Amino acid sequence: xxxxxxxxxxxxxxxxxxxxxxxxxxxxxxxxxxxxxxxxxxxxxxxxxxxxxxxxxxxxxxxxxxxxxxxxxxxxxxxxxxxxxxxxxxxxxxxxxxxxxxxxxxxxxxxxxxxxxxxxxxxxxxxxxxxxxxxxxxxxxxxxxxxxxxxxxxxxxxxxxxxxxxxxxxxxxxxxxxxxxxxxxxxxxxxxxxxxxxxxxxxxxxxxxxxxxxxxxxxxxxxxxxxxxxxxxxxxxxxxxxxxxxxxxxxxxxxxxxxxxxxxxxxxxxxxxxxxxxxxxxxxxxxxxxxxxxxxxxxxxxxxxxxxxxxxxxxxxxxxxxxxxxxxxxxxxxxxxxxxxxxxxxxxxxxxxxxxxxxxxxxxx
Amino acid sequence: xxxxxxxxxxxxxxxxxxxxxxxxxxxxxxxxxxxxxxxxxxxxxxxxxxxxxxxxxxxxxxxxxxxxxxxxxxxxxxxxxxxxxxxxxxxxxxxxxxxxxxxxxxxxxxxxxxxxxxxxxxxxxxxxxxxxxxxxxxxxxxxxxxxxxxxxxxxxxxxxxxxxxxxxxxxxxxxxxxxxxxxxxxxxxxxxxxxxxxxxxxxxxxxxxxxxxxxxxxxxxxxxxxxxxxxxxxxxxxxxxxxxxxxxxxxxxxxxxxxxxxxxxxxxxxxxxxxxxxxxxxxxxxxxxxxxxxxxxxxxxxxxxxxxxxxxxxxxxxxxxxxxxxxxxxxxxxxxxxxxxxxxxxxxxxxx
Numbered sequence: 001x002x003x004x005x006x007x008x009x010x011x012x013x014x015x016x017x018x019x020x021x022x023x024x025x026x027x028x029x030x031x032x033x034x035x036x037x038x039x040x041x042x043x044x045x046x047x048x049x050x051x052x053x054x055x056x057x058x059x060x061x062x063x064x065x066x067x068x069x070x071x072x073x074x075x076x077x078x079x080x081x082x083x084x085x086x087x088x089x090x091x092x093x094x095x096x097x098x099x100x101x102x103x104x105x106x107x108x109x110x111x112x113x114x115x116x117x118x119x120x121x122x123x124x125x126x127x128x129x130x131x132x133x134x135x136x137x138x139x140x141x142x143x144x145x146x147x148x149x150x151x152x153x154x155x156x157x158x159x160x161x162x163x164x165x166x167x168x169x170x171x172x173x174x175x176x177x178x179x180x181x182x183x184x185x186x187x188x189x190x191x192x193x194x195x196x197x198x199x200x201x202x203x204x205x206x207x208x209x210x211x212x213x214x215x216x217x218x219x220x221x222x223x224x225x226x227x228x229x230x231x232x233x234x235x236x237x238x239x240x241x242x243x244x245x246x247x248x249x250x251x252x253x254x255x256x257x258x259x260x261x262x263x264x265x266x267x268x269x270x271x272x273x274x275x276x277x278x279x280x281x282x283x284x285x286x287x288x289x290x291x292x293x294x295x296x297x298x299x300x301x302x303x304x305x306x307x308x309x310x311x312x313x314x315x316x317x318x319x320x321x322x323x324x325x326x327x328x329x330x331x332x333x334x335x336x337x338x339x340x341x342x343x344x345x346x347x348x349x350x351x352x353x354x355x356x357x358x359x360x361x362x363x364x365x
Numbered sequence: 366x367x368x369x370x371x372x373x374x375x376x377x378x379x380x381x382x383x384x385x386x387x388x389x390x391x392x393x394x395x396x397x398x399x400x401x402x403x404x405x406x407x408x409x410x411x412x413x414x415x416x417x418x419x420x421x422x423x424x425x426x427x428x429x430x431x432x433x434x435x436x437x438x439x440x441x442x443x444x445x446x447x448x449x450x451x452x453x454x455x456x457x458x459x460x461x462x463x464x465x466x467x468x469x470x471x472x473x474x475x476x477x478x479x480x481x482x483x484x485x486x487x488x489x490x491x492x493x494x495x496x497x498x499x500x501x502x503x504x505x506x507x508x509x510x511x512x513x514x515x516x517x518x519x520x521x522x523x524x525x526x527x528x529x530x531x532x533x534x535x536x537x538x539x540x541x542x543x544x545x546x547x548x549x550x551x552x553x554x555x556x557x558x559x560x561x562x563x564x565x566x567x568x569x570x571x572x573x574x575x576x577x578x579x580x581x582x583x584x585x586x587x588x589x590x591x592x593x594x595x596x597x598x599x600x601x602x603x604x605x606x607x608x609x610x611x612x613x614x615x616x617x618x619x620x621x622x623x624x625x626x627x628x629x630x631x632x633x634x635x636x637x638x639x640x641x642x643x644x645x646x647x648x649x650x651x652x653x654x655x656x657x658x659x660x661x662x663x664x665x666x667x668x669x670x671x672x673x674x675x676x677x678x679x680x681x682x683x684x685x686x687x688x689x690x691x692x693x694x695x696x697x698x699x700x701x702x703x704x705x706x707x708x709x710x711x712x713x714x715x716x717x
Contacts, residue, residue: 025449025458028462029449029453029458029461029462029465032462032463032465032466032469033465033469034469034472034473037450037465040449040450044449047411048411051411051413058378059413059414061410061428063420063425066450135425135426135428136376137371137376137377137378138371138372138373138376138426138427138428139371139373139375139376139426140425140426187376337376339375339376339377339378340375340376340377342375342376343374343375343376344373344374344375344425344426349425
């Protein structure tokens with residue numbers, strides 16, 4: 001099977017008008033079931049998005065079920081979230097109240113690291129779940145490992161990140177990406193990823209230093225303002241009572257500017273990271289690339305933001321659709337697949353869905 | 366009949382003929398034949414590009430597709446696809462939505478009623494103990510200046526004659542507020558006593574708090590907070606917090622209005638004018654308007670103030686006649702100095 005240069009390997013043929021009935025009935029059913037239907041809603045959405053996504057010569061198919069997602073969520077709640085909440089609320093508080101702040105600190109730290117560990121495991125398992133529920137030519141993906149090693153890796157790389165004041169974050173991100181994709185497979189083929197931190201480090205530095213520059217700029221402006229005010233304009237302010245409000249408005253403006261500017265700079269870095277990460281991915285003889293620029297990412301986020309704001313939140317039901325089409329539009333693959341050698345995956349199929357990830361409220365890829 | 370087929374073992378796409386035989390079928394190509402499979406074991410998948418697609422129970426990736434849709438003669442033998450979910454498909458979307466909405470309304474209603482029901486089930490004695498436990502912190506700040514407690518008792522007796530449950534005390538803290546604890550303990554802070562222009566104003570505040578006591582509002586709101594924080598704790602932190610605050614404040618507005626109604630009745634029966642209470646509320650809310658943000662008194666924070674509240678008290682005054690002041694000048698003096706003239710009451714000042 002060959003991919004010619006002219007044709008895109010990934011293509012999306014859906015239409016938001018075709019998707020709208022799914023989105024609105026999902027919303028209706030989620031409301032009247034007080035949110036229980038969300039698991040089935042997510043499944044229906046994915047079934048639609050996958051079925052309209054063509055890879056080379058055939059559609060993808062999502063085979064996950066709402067029940068799996070619900071069981072996964074229930075298990076995650078039962079095994080982790082409730083016990084953690086109990087330890088956090090009861091054990092920690094009673095340790096503090098009985099005068100053992102040191103003990104409480106140790107428990108708190110262990111708890112914090114445990115949450116990091118589980119977050120890592122959750123990211124790994126969500127990716128594994130999604131691959132295992134994705135069919136192409138009747139073949140699925142998966143992983144032979146459970147993500148425990150990845151969880152530890154996630155912990156120690158994060159801790160190392162703190163000790164280096166966050167400067168190694170690009171390395172943390174790329175090496176964790178390589179590690180988790182390296183454990184994944186599709187059919188008999190193992191994914192390989194060798195993303196590097198060096199090509200994206202400059203952009204990261206921009207993001208890293210921006211707040212510092214920004215704080216200095218604010219201080220400079222403030223000092224300038226006070227000095228200028230002291231030189232004469234101060235006395236001409238008609239209503240001294242209005243000053244706090246002017247200052248407040250300026251502060252609010254800076255605050256907003258700070259997050260918009262920082263958000264954009266974060267995307268400057270993230271777009272480069274994602275290009276590097278996807279570009280370093282291999283499956284058999286297939287190579288991948290991702291072409292979204294910073295501008296594309298900004299358009300995606302600004303569009304999603306406008307969609308949600310101007311519809312008073314209802315537009316939220318189309319955000320998943322937009323994200324998926326963005327992803328597919330910019331995703332490319334090159335190389336050959338030998339269909340005769342692409343046999344069914346022998347990995348163990350996970351029994352339930354992305355519970356942990358839901359519980360911690362994070363995304364998979 | 367020609368179908369396309371993945372066997373779930375390799376990625377090769379086959380195009381066999383489906384040969385039906387009773388309730389089973391085989392997939393036949395020139396060089397191979399698969400099956401037999403039972404029609405009943407097929408699982409309908411979504412139709413894609415007009416192709417009706419079926420999987421096989423217990424077999425990952427096994428698929429057959431009927432190009433252009435399912436042939437009419439096979440349709441009755443094959444299971445229908447699930448659309449919204451098996452249960453909802455059986456009932457139909459709108460009936461299912463209506464049914465779920467009914468259940469949801471009942472569940473929400475039950476949940477919101479639970480605190481009121483549980484409150485009624487809690488014995489007064491248990492509530493009293495809970496209140497004493499919470500009031501323990503105030504113990505050494507209770508004020509008992511010369512003739513102060515007697516003046517306070519006289520005031521309470523006028524507002525709530527024959528109410529043995531009423532236990533009112535003044536605590537030496539410079540906060541303009543009053544709180545009711547579970548079990549009918551009403552605590553006035555010295556700041557509120559000092560901020561009042563006349564004993565009638567204090568009488569109005571106490572009558573309002575007695576309304577909370579009578580309706581056991583405090584225990585109910587404690588239970589509601591507990592229930593909401595447990596339930597909404599599962600949600601994302603912000604959503605949970607906001608919802609919690611909104612629900613709790615909606616209930617507290619109702620409870621406040623009820624307590625005001627109780628206070629208006631109590632003042633009328635005791636022949637105490639409601640106008641000073643209205644003036645007191647007005648002074649508090651005027652303080653909010655004139656001084657701008659940051660001057661919110663504690664009383665306003667826990668007793669949301671509105672023009673309506675003062676108006677209700679003013680309107681009630683029309684029905685009053687032969688009102689008498691609740692305390693005479695000497696008693697009022699003793700009450701005002703209940704803390705400052707008490708050397709034993711712990712001085713104001715926070716130790717946190």
